[in-house]
C-alpha cells in the first residue's frame with residue numbers, strides 16, 4: 001500500500017538519515033529503483049514531476065506505483081515541483097500520497113496562501129505536503145553574489161512559513177542547483193545556514209539539486225559519446241552533514257538520468273544489430289539499480305522500513 005510521506009520523514013529526521021526520493025517517468029526507472037530499495041530494505045519515495053505526468057500519464061504512473069507498493073518496504077507516490085493546482089488536485093484525488101507545491105518563485109505572501117490551500121486539500125485526504133521557500137537555481141542565474149545570497153532560504157522566515165502553512169516538509173535553498181550541467185565549479189552547500197534553519201524548524205527538511213554526479217557513471221557515458229561538459233555535483237560528505245542538520249528527504253534525478261544514458265549508449269554501441277528494446281534497456285536498468293543502491297547507502301536509509 002502506498003503511504004504518506006510525513007510519518008516517514010519525521011522518523012528519518014529523528015533518526016538522522018534521509019529517505020531517497022527518485023524521479024521516475026517510466027517502467028524501467030521504477031523497476032530499477034524498487035530493486036535497489038527492496039534489496040536494501042529502505043523506505044522509498046517515487047516522485048513524478050509535472051513533466052513526467054504529462055509524458056507517462058497520471059493513471060499509468062499511479063497504477064505502476066501501486067504495483068511497486070506491494071513490496072515489503074514503505075513506498076510513497078509524490079508529485080515533485082507541483083505548480084499547476086489542477087494537476088495537484090487531480091493527483092490528490094488519483095491516489096498520490098504526497099505532493100509538493102512549489103511557490104518558491106512567487107511573492108512570499110502568495111506562496112503562503114496557496115501552500116495553505118494545498119495543505120487543506122491534501123490533509124483532508126491523508127496526503128502529505130512539501131513546500132518550498134527560497135529559490136533553487138543555477139549559479140549563472142544570478143548576476144551577483146548578493147543576488148544569490150538573497151535567493152537562499154531565510155531561517156526566520158522558514159519558521160514563520162511553516163507555522164502559517166502547516167506543511168509537512170520544507171525544501172530549502174542552501175546553495176544547490178538542479179541538473180548536472182550548470183555548475184561552473186563545485187556547488188557550495190551553506191551548512192551554517194542549514195544549521196540555523198534546523199534550530200528554528202523541527203519539520204523535516206528536503207534537499208533538491210543534490211546530485212553527486214558519480215564520476216564512473218559520467219566517464220562511462222562519455223566513453224560512449226555523451227557530451228556532459230562540466231558535470232560536477234555535491235560531495236558525499238556535504239550530503240552527510242546536511243543529514244545531520246535536518247535534511248530528511250533527498251531528491252535524486254540527474255544521477256539516474258546519467259546512468260540511464262550511459263547504459264543505453266553502451267548497449268547500442270556494443271550491440272549495433274540488437275533491435276530488442278529489452279536488450280537495449282537492460283544495461284541501463286542494471287546501472288540505475290547500482291546508482292540507486294549507492295544513494296541509499298549514502299543516505300543511510302537501508303534497514304529503516
Ligand SMILES: [Zn+2]
Nearest residue numbers: 081208209251
Ligand atoms: Zn527540485
